[in-house]
Amino acid sequence: MNISVEFTLTPLQTDFELPIINFIKTLRASEFRVLENPLSTQIFGPYDALMGFLTATIKATFEDIDHVVLNMKIVKSDRSDYEPHF
DSSP states (O other): EEEEEEEEEEEEESHHHHHHHHHHHHHTTTTSEEOOOOOOOEEEHHHHHHHHHHHHHHHHHHHHHEEEEEEEEEESSTTTEEEEEE
């Protein structure tokens, strides 16, 4: 089963850019497809492999940042090829 996951990482600190950049670079370095836009980052792949990777990545990110919010949406399907039809 493939999934699509969308993230918005919000460090609650003055120097917020570097933790976001590091999080995105970690996602980019993975074996999974990653798409980015100015408001969020999406990652796509098989459920078990992707969730295992995300669990470790989120934990490491949370250990590096004292106060942070992570908004995450999970869709049960690979939506990486979605294009609007209107």
